[in-house]
Amino acid sequence: MKVRKLFLMLFIAVPLIVMILVGLLAGIFQLKRDIAVSANTLLRFSADISAASWQVAGKAARLAESSCTDTLKELSRTRAFTPYVRDIGFLENGDITCSFVTGTERYHFSRLAGLSLPASYPERWLRSIGSMAEGPDRLVVVYVKKVAADKAAFVIVDSQYVQELMEILAAERASAFSLTFGAGEAITSAAKLRGKAFLTQRFTSTDHTIQLMVRTPFSTLSAYWLQNLFIFIPLSLCLSVGMMLFYRRWYLKRLSLAREIARGITHNEFTVHYQPVFNVKHGSCGGVEALMRWPQPDGRFITPDIFITAAENEGM
Structure with a gap:
């Protein structure tokens, strides 16, 4: 009788534990999949803005030899079709010589953007920075395209559109998003994590210039887990019933055979x-x-x- 009770407990407990663990693993897989979808959406949007910004920088670079007055007219038209662009202009030895914001006034780049450029301009330079002196207190992304040894065209892009999409995705996934352009400062979602991060995932764009980190608390995973338990716990009960029926059939067959042997001995x-x-x-x-x-x-x-x-x- 004790053995039968033990088997009965095992038939209930083992499937239940297995299905709870399966529900947890399925929840982790679903959570990772959903976060990956959101991350790829944000990265594609950011990459599209970067591609458009590089095109604007390339267009500005072709105007580098024109006078600042003529160039500003063209830059104004270009900026009108790219509302996320804060400023477009030219650099020479670290100074802004002509731009939409500063006009024809010579202006050191660090006064406008709060950081110094490399001593020698690379072919392309990209970085997200804290804020811009002229404009809203929001992170911006700086794109610099080399024109000559000491000259370059630059584009400063507002992070507003990226940040708005990030907030929507972060709220949808109940996670904290952190996006970085180049080796600059991170653009982070406003929502704070509820507890410590249980899962941290990192994603990068195809050209490796944009990095995204997503941190997810256990409370987000628990919602997926609970949803899966509504499916897997009934399955565990079905499995328990099936195992008990199989055991009962085997046990009755065993008792039946023992009775048949006793009857056979009695009847020679x-x-x-x-x-x-x-x-x-x-x-x-x-x-x-x-x-x-x-x-x-x-x-x-x-x-x-x-x-x-x-x-x-x-x-x-």
């Missing part, structure tokens, strides 16, 4: 057949082998390995 149904054992080498009979048989009314025989094993298990 078991027969013993003696079979001589010959020694071929010496050409003589070396003894006899006793074979027990259990014939059935329908003419079939139950093999000894079945009824002998059952009898031994029942202590008969």
